[in-house]
Amino acid sequence: AQSVAQPEDQVNVAEGNPLTVKCTYSVSGNPYLFWYVQYPNRGLQFLLKYITGDNLVKGSYGFEAEFNKSQTSFHLKKPSALVSDSALYFCAVRDMEYGNKLVFGAGTILRVKS
Amino acid sequence: GAGVSQTPSNKVTEKGKYVELRCDPISGHTALYWYRQSLGQGPEFLIYFQGTGAADDSGLPNDRFFAVRPEGSVSTLKIQRTERGDSAVYLCASSPRPLRGPDEQFFGPGTRLTVL
Numbered sequence: 001a002q003s004v005a006q007p008e009d010q011v012n013v014a015e016g017n018p019l020t021v022k023c024t025y026s027v028s029g030n031p032y033l034f035w036y037v038q039y040p041n042r043g044l045q046f047l048l049k050y051i052t053g054d055n056l057v058k059g060s061y062g063f064e065a066e067f068n069k070s071q072t073s074f075h076l077k078k079p080s081a082l083v084s085d086s087a088l089y090f091c092a093v094r095d096m097e098y099g100n101k102l103v104f105g106a107g108t109i110l111r112v113k114s
Numbered sequence: 115g116a117g118v119s120q121t122p123s124n125k126v127t128e129k130g131k132y133v134e135l136r137c138d139p140i141s142g143h144t145a146l147y148w149y150r151q152s153l154g155q156g157p158e159f160l161i162y163f164q165g166t167g168a169a170d171d172s173g174l175p176n177d178r179f180f181a182v183r184p185e186g187s188v189s190t191l192k193i194q195r196t197e198r199g200d201s202a203v204y205l206c207a208s209s210p211r212p213l214r215g216p217d218e219q220f221f222g223p224g225t226r227l228t229v230l
Contacts, residue, residue: 032216044221051216090156104156
C-alpha cells in the first residue's frame with residue numbers, strides 16, 4: 001500500500017531564508033512523486049513532480065525538490081522564501097505500476113514571516 | 115483555458131437528505147477523479163473514471179456514495195442518506211492521458227459539504 005508522511009505540521013521561516021518542507025513515502029514499486037500547494041479557499045495547485053531521471057526537480061515559483069531513493073524522501077525546497085509562499089503544502093505519491101490513485105500526506109503549513 | 119469547475123461551491127444539508135455534487139473537468143481530459151478532504155487532512159481518493167467507466171472505486175466509503183460520468187465529461191458525485199460524518203470538502207480533478215504517463219492532476223476549487 002502507498003503512504004506519505006509529512007512529519008511537520010508547520011514550518012516557520014523568515015523571509016529571504018531557505019526553506020525545506022519534508023516528505024517521506026512508501027510504495028511497493030517505483031514512485032511518481034508530486035508536490036501541491038493549497039491557498040485559502042482555493043483548489044490544489046500543482047508545483048512539481050518526479051518521474052525518473054535527475055533527482056533534483058525544478059518546479060513553479062522557484063521551488064525544487066530532491067528525490068532520494070535510499071531515504072525514500074522527496075523534500076521540497078526553495079533557496080529564498082517569500083511571504084507569499086505562506087500556504088498549505090501537500091506531498092503525494094502514485095505507484096508506477098498501480099493505477100492513477102494519488103495518496104496524499106496530511107499537509108504542512110508553511111509560514112514565512114517578514 | 116478554463117480549469118476544473120465544481121458546483122455548488124457550498125452545500126448545507128440536513129442529516130438523511132440526498133445531495134449531488136457536480137464536476138466539469140478540463141476540456142479533453144479523459145481521466146477524472148474525486149477526492150474528499152476533511153479538516154486538517156490531505157485529500158483522500160474516492161473514485162477514478164477513465165472515460166465513462168469507473169476504473170477504480172475502491173475509495174468510496176460505503177454504498178451511500180455513488181458517482182457517474184455518463185458522457186465521459188461532466189461527473190456527478192451522489193450521496194444518499196447523508197450523515198454528519200460526510201461533512202468535508204469534495205475535490206474533483208482531471209488529467210489528460212493517465213494511461214500514457216504520470217500526468218499531474220488538475221484540481222477544482224472543491225465543494226464544501228456541511229451536514230447538519
